[in-house]
Structure formats: C-alpha cells, structure tokens
Amino acid sequence: MLDSTYFHGIRGAVYFPSRAYNAWQTWSELNPEEIDRDFGYAEDAGINALRMFVSFEYWQEQPDLFFRRFEQVIALSRRHGIRIMPVLFEDCGTDNTPETRKNKDPRTAICVCSPCRAIQRDPSRWVEAHGFVDAFMRLYGSDDRLLAIECMNEPHWESGNVPFAQHIVALARSYRGSVPLTIGCITLWHNLYFGDDLDIYQYHDNFPQSAENLERVIREAKTVQRLIGKPCWLTEWQRVREAGPGWDTAVIPQEYTVPALATLAPTVYGQEIGSFFWSLMVKPAYLMAQRPNGTYNGLFHEDGSVYSLADYQAVAGKDKIRPVKAALPEWYAKSLEECGE
Numbered sequence: 001m002l003d004s005t006y007f008h009g010i011r012g013a014v015y016f017p018s019r020a021y022n023a024w025q026t027w028s029e030l031n032p033e034e035i036d037r038d039f040g041y042a043e044d045a046g047i048n049a050l051r052m053f054v055s056f057e058y059w060q061e062q063p064d065l066f067f068r069r070f071e072q073v074i075a076l077s078r079r080h081g082i083r084i085m086p087v088l089f090e091d092c093g094t095d096n097t098p099e100t101r102k103n104k105d106p107r108t109a110i111c112v113c114s115p116c117r118a119i120q121r122d123p124s125r126w127v128e129a130h131g132f133v134d135a136f137m138r139l140y141g142s143d144d145r146l147l148a149i150e151c152m153n154e155p156h157w158e159s160g161n162v163p164f165a166q167h168i169v170a171l172a173r174s175y176r177g178s179v180p181l182t183i184g185c186i187t188l189w190h191n192l193y194f195g196d197d198l199d200i201y202q203y204h205d206n207f208p209q210s211a212e213n214l215e216r217v218i219r220e221a222k223t224v225q226r227l228i229g230k231p232c233w234l235t236e237w238q239r240v241r242e243a244g245p246g247w248d249t250a251v252i253p254q255e256y257t258v259p260a261l262a263t264l265a266p267t268v269y270g271q272e273i274g275s276f277f278w279s280l281m282v283k284p285a286y287l288m289a290q291r292p293n294g295t296y297n298g299l300f301h302e303d304g305s306v307y308s309l310a311d312y313q314a315v316a317g318k319d320k321i322r323p324v325k326a327a328l329p330e331w332y333a334k335s336l337e338e339c340g341e
Contacts, residue, residue: 010274141177
C-alpha cells in the first residue's frame with residue numbers, strides 16, 4: 001500500500017525537448033537520439049524522475065505511433081535510471097487548435113491546453129477523451145516503470161475545468177491500476193477537489209519571494225503528509241524572485257528573468273519531499289504570462305553545457321564540473337533575430 005514515504009527521494013525535473021513549445025510538438029517531432037541525449041544529461045545531474053506531458057491531440061492523429069514513441073521514451077528512461085510521470089491533460093496555455101499547437105514562432109509559440117476548452121467545459125463532450133484514458137490506462141496503469149500518472153495539470157475553477165478533471169481522475173481510478181494517480185495542483189488545498197481519488201498530492205511554487213517562504217510551505221506539505229498518510233510533492237519550482245513572481249508583468253529586473261535554481265535547491269533538497277524543478281532544458285518560458293518579460297528557465301543547453309554552474313552544482317553536487325554557457329539558447333536567439341527582435 002502506498003504511504004507518505006513513497007519515493008520521497010525524488011530529484012526530478014520537468015522535461016520538454018529544447019525546441020518543443022508544447023506537448024503536441026514533443027510527440028510529433030520526437031527524436032529518440034535527442035531523448036537519449038537529454039536523459040543522459042539528467043542522469044549526470046543525479047535526476048531520477050522526469051515529469052513529461054503527453055498529448056491527447058497527437059494520440060487522436062496517430063494513436064499507434066504515439067504509443068510506440070511513448071514506449072521508446074519509457075525504455076530510454078529506464079536505461080538512464082529515470083522514472084517518468086506522464087501528464088495526460090493540461091489546463092495551462094492558449095486554446096488548443098491545429099494552428100496554436102503547431103505554432104513555432106518564438107514570439108507567440110507557447111503551451112496549449114488539452115483538450116480544447118470546448119471539451120473541458122462541456123460534460124456532453126467528455127466522452128471524447130475516454131478513448132485516450134482507456135488506451136493509456138490499459139497499457140500503462142500497472143506499469144511499474146512509471147512513477148505516477150498525473151491526470152491533469154493545474155485544473156481550477158476559474159478555468160471551469162475542475163469537474164472535467166474530477167471526471168478524468170474517477171475514470172482513471174476505475175481501471176484499478178497499481179500506478180499511483182495524482183493531479184498537478186497549484187496549491188496544496190486544490191488537491192481537496194479530488195480527495196481520496198488521489199494517491200499523491202502535488203503543489204507548485206515557482207517564484208517564491210524568499211527561500212524561507214518556500215521552506216514554510218514545504219513544512220506545511222510535510223504536515224499534510226503525516227496527517228493524511230499520502231505523499232505531497234513539490235512538482236514545480238524555479239527560483240527566488242524577491243520583488244514578486246512577475247506573472248503578467250511586462251517588465252521585471254533583468255536578473256530575475258534568468259535561471260537561478262541555486263537560490264532554492266538547498267532548501268528543496270534539505271527536506272524529505274519529492275520535487276521537480278522547471279526545467280531540464282534551457283528554454284523560453286512555457287506560459288505567455290512570463291514570456292513578455294523575457295523569462296527563460298532550465299539547466300542544460302542542447303550541447304550539454306549548463307546555463308549556470310551554480311545551478312548545476314546545486315542539483316548534481318558541488319564538486320561536479322561542466323561547461324557553462326550563460327546565454328539564451330542559440331536557436332531561440334537566432335529565431336528572434338530572424339523575426340526582427
């Protein structure tokens with residue numbers, strides 16, 4: 001039976017390939033050699049778990065190919081001693097259309113929700129997602145190569161999709177699989193929308209104003225762990241921003257736009273709590289609410305250099321050395337130049 005100590009030794013990261021702006025692009029453009037390379041970087045840094053968004057829309061287009069590619073990813077992760085936590089559906093981002101999910105313009109390409117808002121908000125259309133959940137749970141619901149199955153990322157009432165997420169969790173639970181079920185919640189209390197249907201609670205804290213603020217919330221999560229007997233994982237964290245998180249803020253101090261995992265890593269890793277930072281690869285911000293102010297994040301460039309030696313050592317160990325390239329990813333900077341920025 002799962003208890004609060006389940007894999008509390010996670011040192012995880014969120015993973016998208018360097019040039020994928022969303023989940024559909026991850027799977028439609030998936031290159032096993034690139035995945036193997038990036039998982040090797042993760043292994044080198046002592047990362048033992050990756051949170052990876054799958055794509056309902058790509059499954060709709062290419063169901064057999066999607067699962068062949070997913071199996072390739074799982075096989076590669078096992079080779080590198082890494083367990084995957086797949087995310088089935090997504091609240092965040094612009095609405096999901098063929099145009100938005102295929103967008104590669106560096107000024108406007110961001111994450112897309114999944115499924116589209118029309119399905120999320122219309123109970124009569126939820127059945128359209130059943131085939132994907134059925135296929136995924138039958139194939140992987142009891143596959144011990146997976147760390148957990150995250151049914152959806154950040155559903156909340158303002159988006160009108162909590163009932164959809166509750167429905168998906170209940171549907172996944174009905175298969176009685178052995179892989180733990182979870183939801184990527186914005187805060188600890190959002191997990192209460194799903195209660196006993198979740199095996200693992202999650203919460204996110206990307207830009208706390210101090211390490212002390214993050215530590216206080218971690219202590220609260222550990223208290224919840226003891227009270228409910230379930231793991232509580234911090235599945236998104238990035239850096240300290242003393243002036244505030246900067247959501248939907250056009251201009252923030254330049255020093256706050258860059259990766260700085262070292263500002264929080266000692267606090268996170270000093271606790272017995274599972275955690276995932278955003279993100280393994282150096283990339284422009286996933287959300288449009290952070291893109292206009294120039295935010296980017298991540299640890300590794302495509303060539304294996306790291307943005308910050310301090311960040312790399314905070315994650316991998318203080319004595320480890322790796323080439324440093326403290327700059328925007330070259331491909332992204334070049335794309336912006338070609339767009340006239």
